[in-house]
Amino acid sequence: xxxxxxxxxxxxxxxxxxxxxxxxxxxxxxxxxxxxxxxxxxxxxxxxxxxxxxxxxxxxxxxxxxxxxxxxxxxxxxxxxxxxxxxxxxxxxxxxxxxxxxxxxxxxxxxxxxxxxxxxxxxxx
Amino acid sequence: xxxxxxxxxxxxxxxxxxxxxxxxxxxxxxxxxxxxxxxxxxxxxxxxxxxxxxxxxxxxxxxxxxxxxxxxxxxxxxxxxxxxxxxxxxxxxxxxxxxxxxxxxxxxxxxxxxxxxxxxxxxxx
DNA sequence: TAAGGTACTTACTTATGAGTAAGGAAGAAG
DNA sequence: CTTCTTCCTTACTCATAAGTAAGTACCTTA
Numbered sequence: 001x002x003x004x005x006x007x008x009x010x011x012x013x014x015x016x017x018x019x020x021x022x023x024x025x026x027x028x029x030x031x032x033x034x035x036x037x038x039x040x041x042x043x044x045x046x047x048x049x050x051x052x053x054x055x056x057x058x059x060x061x062x063x064x065x066x067x068x069x070x071x072x073x074x075x076x077x078x079x080x081x082x083x084x085x086x087x088x089x090x091x092x093x094x095x096x097x098x099x100x101x102x103x104x105x106x107x108x109x110x111x112x113x114x115x116x117x118x119x120x121x122x123x124x125x
Numbered sequence: 126x127x128x129x130x131x132x133x134x135x136x137x138x139x140x141x142x143x144x145x146x147x148x149x150x151x152x153x154x155x156x157x158x159x160x161x162x163x164x165x166x167x168x169x170x171x172x173x174x175x176x177x178x179x180x181x182x183x184x185x186x187x188x189x190x191x192x193x194x195x196x197x198x199x200x201x202x203x204x205x206x207x208x209x210x211x212x213x214x215x216x217x218x219x220x221x222x223x224x225x226x227x228x229x230x231x232x233x234x235x236x237x238x239x240x241x242x243x244x245x246x247x248x249x250x
Numbered sequence: 251t252a253a254g255g256t257a258c259t260t261a262c263t264t265a266t267g268a269g270t271a272a273g274g275a276a277g278a279a280g
Numbered sequence: 281c282t283t284c285t286t287c288c289t290t291a292c293t294c295a296t297a298a299g300t301a302a303g304t305a306c307c308t309t310a
Contacts (some may be wrong), residue, residue, distance in 0.1 A: 009158035009174075016154050016223050019230035020145070026298065029141050033134035043257055049134075054299065059258065069233065079307040080256040090233055097229045098141050100222040105144035108194065108215055151268065168287055179269065184288060204277040205286040252310090259304070266297080274289075280282090 022068050027053050027061045032087070035071065036095065040086040065091070147193050152178050152186045157212070160196065161220065165211040190216070 023029060027050065034041065034049050041049070046058060062085060065071040070091035076082040148154060152175065159166065159174050166174070171183060187210060190196040195216035201207040 009161070010155065012227075013154040013158040015227055015230065016158075019226045020148065020154075022230075023145065024297095029138040029145075030135065033138040033141075036134070044255090054301090055258070056260090056300085057298075060298095078256095080254090081258085081306075083257065090229075093229055093232055097222070097225040100225040101144045102140055104215075104218055104222045105140065105147075107218055149267095169285090179271095180288070181270085181290090182268070185268095203286095205284085206276080206288090208287065254307105254309085256306090257304100260302085262300080262302100264297100264299075267295090269294075270292085272290085272292105275287090277285100279284080 022065075022070060025061050025064060027057055028065060031058075031061055031065065032070070032091070032094065035085065035087045036092070038086065038092070040074075040084050043083050043085070046085065070094075147190075147195060150186050150189060152182055153190060156183075156186055156190065157195070157216070157219065160210065160212045161217070163211065163217070165199075165209050168208050168210070171210065195219075 023032075030050055030053075031046065034046060043058070043062075046062075047053070047055065050058070062071060062073070066073050069088055071085050072088050074084040074086070076084070148157075155175055155178075156171065159171060168183070168187075171187075172178070172180065175183070187196060187198070191198050194213055196210050197213050199209040199211070201209070
């Protein structure tokens, strides 16, 4: 609203793609929703909460999200080691955007009735 | 707001993932932004508007978006053939959701200053 | 000295999406 | 009867993301 220089179809698409890159990754959303609401979890708690994920994947996704500035990593120098993960303010700020997406997805069935395309439950055909 | 049964972290993540699947694909956003605003374009016009895309990719993405109910395909039985593409109402409805994403992405720099993490312009290290 | 718990790392394999290149149908125009 | 246009298909290769399995470091407790 304030200082959008020029926004061609391509540049707009690029910006959205860049934003979506933060969410790409098989487990990032799952992790995100585990940490939403200011929750703080240990590595092992995340493992337990997401049984299907491997340690490698969990770390890989957490590291990327940390680099992206979405999650914060808090190391307690102890034995055995203890590391906590939570969302940054910016990570928390994803909520409304994801809500908007969900609302859009929810509107699919309503519109598709009049649209004569893309049945909610595709027939066997 | 109305009838959300239960929304665990996993189910919420699943729903967002499903919504994001509609946007996944190297060229879907580019196509989307070319068609936003009620524009109607021929296949060949899309090709020209997006020089980097191959015909196969363009068709593949369009077909998926058509199946998803995002774009509408209008065939004029002529020779040479003429096919037009435009967005469905639901496709147009993506605008606010993408806006929310863009706003979130734009907020990154503002917050990361106080966050001591993820510098907007990473140094050489 | 041996076992155990937490938080990782490394090497390897597999599946998927994207890219390239070429071909085809269906008539109209020359 | 050959060529042109438009829209679309098919076969193949390649790069990247994801998954699997095993190993490491650290110090404590028995």
